[in-house]
Amino acid sequence: MEAEPGPERPPxxxxxxxxxxxxxxxxxxxxxxxxxxxxxxGRLLHKLEHEVFDAGEMFGIMQVEEVExxxxxxxxxxxxxxxxxxxxxxxxxxxxxxxxxxxxxxDPNSIFLIDHAWTYRLEHARxxxxxxxxxxxxMANLMGIEFHGEVPSAEAVDLVLGEMWKFNQTYQLAHxxxxxxxxxxxxxxEFGSRIQHADVPSFATAPFFYMPQQVxxxxxxxxxxxxxxxxxxxxxxxxxxxxxxxxxMLLPWAPADMLDISSSTPEPPDTHxxxxxxxxxxxxxxxxxxxxxxxxxxxxxxTDVQQVLSHLTHPRFTFTPREADADILYNFSHFKDYRKLxxxxxxxxLNQFPCxxxxxxxxxxxxIARRVGGPxxxxxxxxxxxxxTELPQFVSYFQQRERRGEDNHWICKPxxxxxxxxxxxxxxxxxxxxxxxxxPKVVSKYIESPVLFHREDVGMVKxxxxxxxxxxxxxxxxxxxxxxxWLRFSNRPFALNDLDDYEKHFTVMNYNPDVxxxxxxxxxxxxxxEKQYPEFPWKGVQxxxxxxxxxxxxxxxxxxxxxxxxxxxxxxAVYAIDLMLKWDDRPDGKRVxxxxxxxxxxxxxxxxxxxxxxxxxxxxxxxxxxxxxxNCHVTPLL
Numbered sequence: 001m002e003a004e005p006g007p008e009r010p011p012x013x014x015x016x017x018x019x020x021x022x023x024x025x026x027x028x029x030x031x032x033x034x035x036x037x038x039x040x041x042g043r044l045l046h047k048l049e050h051e052v053f054d055a056g057e058m059f060g061i062m063q064v065e066e067v068e069x070x071x072x073x074x075x076x077x078x079x080x081x082x083x084x085x086x087x088x089x090x091x092x093x094x095x096x097x098x099x100x101x102x103x104x105x106x107d108p109n110s111i112f113l114i115d116h117a118w119t120y121r122l123e124h125a126r127x128x129x130x131x132x133x134x135x136x137x138x139m140a141n142l143m144g145i146e147f148h149g150e151v152p153s154a155e156a157v158d159l160v161l162g163e164m165w166k167f168n169q170t171y172q173l174a175h176x177x178x179x180x181x182x183x184x185x186x187x188x189x190e191f192g193s194r195i196q197h198a199d200v201p202s203f204a205t206a207p208f209f210y211m212p213q214q215v216x217x218x219x220x221x222x223x224x225x226x227x228x229x230x231x232x233x234x235x236x237x238x239x240x241x242x243x244x245x246x247x248x249m250l251l252p253w254a255p256a257d258m259l260d261i262s263s264s265t266p267e268p269p270d271t272h273x274x275x276x277x278x279x280x281x282x283x284x285x286x287x288x289x290x291x292x293x294x295x296x297x298x299x300x301x302x303t304d305v306q307q308v309l310s311h312l313t314h315p316r317f318t319f320t321p322r323e324a325d326a327d328i329l330y331n332f333s334h335f336k337d338y339r340k341l342x343x344x345x346x347x348x349x350l351n352q353f354p355c356x357x358x359x360x361x362x363x364x365x366x367x368i369a370r371r372v373g374g375p376x377x378x379x380x381x382x383x384x385x386x387x388x389t390e391l392p393q394f395v396s397y398f399q400q401r402e403r404r405g406e407d408n409h410w411i412c413k414p415x416x417x418x419x420x421x422x423x424x425x426x427x428x429x430x431x432x433x434x435x436x437x438x439x440p441k442v443v444s445k446y447i448e449s450p451v452l453f454h455r456e457d458v459g460m461v462k463x464x465x466x467x468x469x470x471x472x473x474x475x476x477x478x479x480x481x482x483x484x485x486w487l488r489f490s491n492r493p494f495a496l497n498d499l500d501d502y503e504k505h506f507t508v509m510n511y512n513p514d515v516x517x518x519x520x521x522x523x524x525x526x527x528x529x530e531k532q533y534p535e536f537p538w539k540g541v542q543x544x545x546x547x548x549x550x551x552x553x554x555x556x557x558x559x560x561x562x563x564x565x566x567x568x569x570x571x572x573a574v575y576a577i578d579l580m581l582k583w584d585d586r587p588d589g590k591r592v593x594x595x596x597x598x599x600x601x602x603x604x605x606x607x608x609x610x611x612x613x614x615x616x617x618x619x620x621x622x623x624x625x626x627x628x629x630x631n632c633h634v635t636p637l638l
Contacts (some may be wrong), residue, residue, distance in 0.1 A: 020045055026211060034206035040111035040221055047113055048210050048217075050152035052441070055112040055220070059232060060098040061194050061602045093194040095232040102227045111250060114192035114205070114218040117142065121182055122424055125164075126500055129157045136160060143167060165430040166252050167193050170438040171207040171216065182422045183438035188218055191423035195220075197253060198233035201227055205234050220418075248391045252430035263392050264375040265399035268367055270563055276364065277355065277562035284354055284561055285342030290569040291349070293327070299349075299625060302326035304333075305603070307617070311610045311629055314618040314628060324373065328625060332603055338568060349625060351572050352602065353474065359556050359575065359600040361416050362442045363388075368564070371555040380595050382444040385435040387412075394443060398429055409446035414439050420508045423550055425499040451593050452494055453525075453582035455518065459493040464580045464598065467547060468609065470623050470634060471575065474557045475567035480623055481546060482635040484613055487525055489518040521612065533593075541593055549577055550593045550637050572624035576604030 023045045046052065097103050103110055118139060121129055129136045130152050140147035140156060143163045147156050167187045173180055175455040186207075187193060202581045204223055226232075237249040238260070244585040247256060275283070293299070303309060308330055309319065320326055329335070338354045358364045368385035369377050377383055385394035398555065401408050412435045413423045422439065425446055426432060432443050452460040466486040472478035488507035498504055509517045520528070557565050570629045577600050584594040609616040619632035629636065 003284035016042075019049075020255075023626065027208075030208065034208070034219070035204060036111070036206060036208075036219060039106070039108050043109045043112050044219070047111070053113055053115065053307070053568065055114070055191055057102055058099045058112070059095050059191070061191065061245035062091045062094045062096050064094060070344055075343075093196075095191065095195050097226045097228055097230050097232065100228055102225065102230075103222055104225050105222045105227075113221040115189045115218055116186040116216060116218065117189045117193070119184060119186040119216065122185060122422075123500065123502065125161060125185075126157060129160055138162070139187065140270070142187065142190055143280055154530075162428060165434045168434055169207060170216065170434075171209065173209070173361075178421055184216070185438070186216065192220070195232050195234050196248070197236040198231075198581050199235065201233045201235045201238075202230065203232050203234050203548070204238070204364065207253065219443060231455050244392050249433060249436070251395065251433055257399070258392065258395045258401050259394045259403065261396040263393045263400060264313075265370070265377075265393050266375045267370040267387060272367070273355075273562045276357070280357060282354060282562075283339040284335050284566055285568050286344050288346040288569060290349030292350050293347075297327075297329040300325055301330055303308055303326045303328075305330055307606050307610050308510060311614065312617040312621060314621055317621055334602070338566070342568070346570065349570050349572060350622075353471065353571040354568055355561045356565055356573060356602060358565060359552075360602045362413055362599060363415050363440070365597075365600060366442060366444075368555050369552065371558055372551050378551065379550075379598050380551070380579075382596055382598075384442050384444040385592075387432070387441045391433070393437060395429070398432075407448045407496075409448055409499070410443050411440050411446045412443050414441055416440075420502075420506050423506075425505055427499075447580055447582045447596055448496055449583045450494065451533075451583060453489065453529065455489060458491065461492065462492040462494050462505070462580070463487055463489045463509055464578055466544070466604075466606065467545065467549065467577045467579070468606075469553075469575050469577055469637070470620060471553070471565075472575045472624055472627070473569075474571075477553065477557050477638045478636075479550070479638040480552050480629060480636050481549065482616075482619070483633040483635055485522050486608055487520050489517055489520070517611070536593055541595075542595070545579065545595045546635075546637055548579070548597060551599060552600075553638065554576075570578060574603065574620060574624075576601040 020233060024041060031038075031044075036044070046056070063417075118128075118135060118154055120228065129139065136152045136156060137147055139160045143160060143166070145159045145163060151512075164187065168185050169188065170183050170185050172183045175181075177275055192205075195205070202223060203220055207216060208219045220232075221258075235254060237246045240246050240249060244261070248258070251258075284454075297316070299317050301308070301312065301317050302320050302323050302325070315550075319327075323329060327347075327349060329348060331351065335341075335350060335352055336597040341348060341350075341568075358368050361398050362384070363386040366377065366381065366386065371382045372378040373381070383397070385391075385397070387394065398408060409425060409427045410432060410433060411425050414421070424431075424435070434445075435441055450462050453463045455461050466485070466488070467480040468485075470482070472480065488509065490505065490507050491503035491509065492501065494504060504511070504517060509515050529538055532534070557567070578598045579600060580596045581593045582596050584592050606616060613633070615633070619634060622632050623629040623634050
């Protein structure tokens with residue numbers, strides 16, 4: 001006798017289970033990383049698919065007028081209040097639970113979608129406020145800024161651009177090009193933006209990118225049960241437990257005096273560098289003896305760098321597509337497993353050093369530079385703070401400069417992006433503090449008094465200089481500079497205003513087809529520079545530049561790996577050093593041009609070098625791999 005089949009699952013229920021499984025496979029990692037409990041995922045999927053915005057059924061916005069009692073605030077707080085967009089009686093909004101039955105955290109439906117009123121990348125913010133119909137008016141109302149008239153005024157735009165750091169949230173796309181990975185900023189709608197801070201919050205929020213619709217929302221869910229009338233709050237410094245760092249993170253909403261905090265930034269401990277090595281998954285090589293080759297040996301080069309393939313014509317080098325056959329590996333991407341290479345093929349030469357990220361990643365560069373200049377850093381590097389690990393020191397230093405009336409323009413940069421991507425100039429402390437949430441960043445003192453160059457078609461503009469340096473060996477330290485240097489210019493006259501005007505404050509123009517790229521060759525630049533600054537012959541300026549570069553590499557190689565570059569005998573490397581000149585006053589009153597190293601780049605783009613100097617890679621390979629620099633266009637530094 002056959003057993004009767006069990007009850008079949010209804011088709012709709014089966015489809016729902018399949019849809020949830022697909023949703024979990026696609027979005028589960030992001031939801032788990034944000035801490036969204038799994039009990040909400042099913043209803044979240046339903047609300048996303050059907051665009052259900054049901055927060056209005058559970059919550060309400062309550063307006064509270066806060067009137068300060070006479071004598072209840074100190075002078076500092078009165079000054080802060082006067083600077084607010086609406087000084088005097090402060091309108092405050094709160095979000096409360098209005099459902100008659102309250103809200104239960106265990107209810108699978110207790111997750112809510114918050115829409116975003118404005119989503120943008122920072123470099124487009126001003127233009128969007130000026131050009132998007134209704135946007136400025138909505139943002140001004142949301143932020144409590146008085147706005148009259150229909151035409152966006154420059155003053156109203158500036159007020160929103162300043163006040164928005166109290167409302168901004170951010171996320172970053174995990175995939176795509178470097179440009180697509182630049183952080184996205186957004187302002188939640190009026191409901192989400194009215195949710196206030198609490199150190200012990202009643203709710204959590206997290207940005208969520210719904211891939212099928214390519215739309216971002218903020219998710220809101222309760223951390224406990226709430227009764228009718230209880231306030232909805234979130235932690236504006238979510239995830240941070242250090243009380244001092246929390247206080248710094250909350251400064252945009254709760255101003256405080258941090259002047260008693262030390263601004264000293266000594267070099268990090270050895271464990272800091274060990275952690276970086278592990279995070280990079282780099283395996284250090286075993287000790288080897290330097291390889292030797294016959295004096296007439298023809299080196300087989302395996303490379304994925306097209307400029308090398310196209311321009312290396314020296315007869316002592318030939319190309320092979322197989323790594324296994326190569327004497328030299330010249331890779332575009334970073335090599336990781338030096339241990340295996342040193343054990344299996346110790347004589348194979350390569351174009352990078354273990355731990356060279358100490359030079360090429362901006363926070364590491366600032367750390368090792370303190371070996372030269374102490375906690376303040378050397379004179380050739382702008383004062384730099386790691387926003388992840390040195391936020392309190394930075395805030396104190398910023399406030400000290402503010403109190404002394406000193407210039408307080410700063411530039412926020414990602415640790416490891418080039419081409420000025422996600423790089424922003426500001427004198428707004430709240431902006432800098434909030435940038436810490438977007439991606440790992442440093443903040444460096446912006447050069448407020450750069451040496452300028454007169455462009456006949458524009459006027460006095462900023463410029464930077466790129467030197468190519470060749471590191472032949474760490475122990476002993478052997479370093480060469482290529483004799484030709486490259487120049488980049490801003491397209492508009494320099495002034496300490498319009499800080500989001502890219503063509504005024506930045507010099508990297510060769511990646512944007514819509515802007516003018518001004519090219520001046522080094523041999524044309526030198527006489528023009530000396531004509532403009534007859535008291536500063538370029539030979540003397542370059543000697544100062546070479547001294548700064550020398551001190552940098554001495555610092556980078558002063559300690560064993562992972563605290564410094566690894567002295568691997570088979571390593572060689574090419575780096576580009578970008579720098580500017582600034583005006584400085586010596587103790588004796590003499591005005592000098594002080595080099596300022598901006599960044600060090602691994603495997604730099606050498607298109608211009610190859611175009612105008614066809615022997616460039618022959619010189620590089622002769623110097624690094626043949627030990628024959630004498631007939632090359634290089635100058636020994638060490």
